[in-house]
Amino acid sequence: MSEHEDRTFDQSEVETLFLDAARDGQTDLVGEFISAGLNPNITNEKGYTPLILAAYNGHADTVRLLLESGAEVDRPDSKGSTALAGVAFKGDLPIATMLLGHGAEVDAPNHVGRTPLMFAVMFGRTNMARSLLAAGADADRKDGEGQSARDMALSAGQPDMLELFGITQ
Missing domain, CATH: 1.25.40.20 (Ankyrin repeat-containing domain)
Structure with missing residues (x-):
């Protein structure tokens, strides 16, 4: 024993x-x-x-x-972020698809107003951003600092992300 x-x-x-x-x-x-x-x-x-x-x-x-x-599926952590926000940051499309398929709120904001789409843009996850937009994410929703995912894409200046949001420079 x-x-x-x-x-x-x-x-x-x-x-x-x-x-x-x-x-x-x-x-x-x-x-x-x-x-x-x-x-x-x-x-x-x-x-x-x-x-x-x-x-x-x-x-x-x-x-x-x-x-x-x-x-x-949308139970937030202490900062208000959901599982979808975490996978948007990481770029894990299969898990994001599974979460969305189980009813995850595509635009669930954390305590500072950041959505999964914003995290995808901030961390250069173009395929994730594309998937979230296809699922109905709002590119123009503002966070607590008045920035939208579209604004963040413009600030980052990544060509693929700019193209995704239809931004020409």
Whole structure:
């Protein structure tokens, strides 16, 4: 018998293990936690949910399981960002498509008014920006500083992004 076999974990430790499993893409373990009754919408100190962690780290199978198990697709972290904002920043089109397919709000703003499209533009994710625009993202919605995704594209001056927004220089 190993020294850990008789160890019991408190609720906080179990939740941390669940969040770690989601971040690491351990889909089977995430499924076991959910089957054992853990809420798929728990959060850590930064407000990250298992869905946000799995999506941001590119674990499509884990994201799918969480969505199918009742994870709230638009539950924000402590800064107001959703899973879609995280994948827009990273440029992960397959997971963005999955989130949108499960009803993610394409223009969900964070606490400073930045939308997933703005993150895609800010980080040069042209294919992601194209996909978000196709899903109905508003290129002219303003953030808290009065900037739109279109304004950000113009400021960045990236030819592909300018073309996407129909901006000529």
